Amino acid sequence: YEIHYMNIANGCCGTAEHSREEIIAIRREEARSAAASIGAVYHESLVDDIAIFYEPRLLARVAAVIREVAPEILLVQSPQGYMEDHQNAARLAVTGAFTRGMPNFITDPPRAPVSQPVTVYHAQPHGNRDPLRHLVRPDIFVDISSVITLKRAMLAHHQSQKVWLDHTQGMDAYLDAMQDQSREVGAMSGRFTYAEGWRRRLHLGFCDATADPLITALRDYCLVHA
Template identity: 45%
Template sequence: MPSVIAIVAHPDDIEFLFAGTMLQLAARGWDLHYMNISSGNCGSIEMNSAVTRKTRKEEAMKAAYLLGAKFHPSICDDLEIVYSVDLLRQLASVIRTVKPDVVLTHSTDDYMIDHMETARLAVTATFSHGMPNFKTEPMTSHLEDHNVSLYHAMPHGLVDSYRKKVIPEAYVDITSVIDTKRSALAEHHSQHSWLEASQGMNSYLSSMDEMSEQMGLLSGKFKYAEGWRRRLHIGFSKEDQNPLKEALGDIYYSESNYFQND
């Protein structure tokens, strides 16, 4: 059975950015894996670090259960996501254990460094899947003759960290699963006041709806969508491999002039 792992920085990032695509894959028989690199311990102005960490883990586990995904525990705290060999060894072990056909992660250029560092870690951990001389923690055997494709989500607000517009290479129709995506995000109850205070999202559920609707409008085809860019195949898979397109069929729409845009 094919599998996909979503690797993100914080609890609720999967629900904001990836959950619709994951649900569509699950409907087609894929196994889902769910991992937040960070515990999210800084995501509160009302609870201390320890209580926030515990609360957000509980919320994330409930969301993963609702999505039908296997939950993988976090490996560090907020603002401690750094491109380091320690985190790389731990993440590479997860990749080798899951043996994913697809890895979903953040854009490599986004408004938050935690997102960017998570993407870098996900790329290298995935790239190392077939390297027997790279030792993981815990120790896990490398994957021989294994193809894995890596897709980057859209940055927040569809702009990079220098405010330049970013457009997707492809869109996935999530209209039929938007209610479940919203319900999974709603499990993160603690984030209502935090996101309003720290990032100006006065309703995080409405913000997700608006982002998904904006993606749908950009596609010109779907009411709600998630946008993706597929990473270069070298070191990961065969050149012509595009498992999202193969699995999702007519709910996967590729922008024909994407490579003509500067």
Template identity: 35%
Template sequence: MPTHSILAVLAHPDDAEFLCAGVLARLQREHGWNVHIATMTPGDCGSTEYPPVEIAWLRRKEGAAAAALIHGHYHCLEERDLRVVYTEPALEKVVELLCQVRPSVVITHSPDDYHMDHEMTHKLVRAATFAAPIPNFLFGRHSRPPLEHIPHLYYCDPLGGEDILGRPIQPGFGVDISSVIDVKGDMLAAHTSQRDWLLRHHGVDDYVDKMKEWSAKTGKTFGVGFAEGFRQHLGHSYPHNNLLGELLGELKVG
């Protein structure tokens, strides 16, 4: 049986570790899936200490170290912080990555999120999953063959589970990550450059503890210790069976 791959495409280094690393860790540990974590940017604005080139180098290194903890691979698509925009070149980068990784499952940001880079990443990934199986999309310019079919597409809960107006966004289902919460914490802790930045810009001191508090709050919603919440894209042409739920156990509220 061929090994499956999962690709998480988020905006910045450490986004996957906050939002979906538990699912990534469980798929690798329990089912032997290949894990790929991609970021649209190298986090070049995420510092008050280092200039853009230096912090970007450091954050790429941290992203790779975090992915390696679950035998995963890190990719950076080299857009820039606060400049992630739905453009043809950015879309082509995501499509090329999809054709390289050939994932069965893709995870990205919520359509509604506190950060515009997150929302733009959502739009790019949503379009790319639809485009990647179409031979004519990059006709004559594909370095790899198109995908055989549209992959399963899932949206992480936005950070804090709220939209920009503070209204709750309910997950469609949850996944129990209690068995890998320490691994998720170690992956987030690999982003050591972010502690000072998150304290100064976000008012968050111990970001690993905050992640665990939020995961516990989500877990309480589903009656488990720690959980991550997701919504599945169920639009026309996309797979409708909940593959993540089938593999990892689909938690429902109540």
């Protein structure tokens, strides 16, 4: 697979020390560096922080990217994220995928519709909890024990995010927080030391009922809970 990487928001509000223009540039370079570290294709951000709304103009821009890429697998945020930007990003990605083959849905910039089936998977919410503090249990556990060091190194490229989270949310050692949450998902699996959790979205409007390409690609590393 060719991996594509995109942050819808540009990080403009994620600082207590830099100007808007400075932090946007910093976040962009950090994201590009993180993407490059795993050989991913980087896509530019579209809007400011706290400006990810489920509305037609932004949807048209997100949908254009999805048509350009025509993914077979779409990995998106949890519908139950702790922050509204995260929830709205998930909704935009899902609807962008849903409209991929609609000729009368005009994207920005205009892109031809695509017929590529796509299977949508939702990640775990940050903290493995929904906004009402309930534990979210995934359906699919992917063993990442052998690549947890690589995941940590990729996340470490986002240095300004660490500074911001330390300052505003008391999230010291954000790399350790990622590792702790991966360990918790691994414990949920009952098998893996570190794991990512995913939930497959209903196939209707996206793909065949039996399509499960993430499992096919990572079969030796997956545990599925019915």
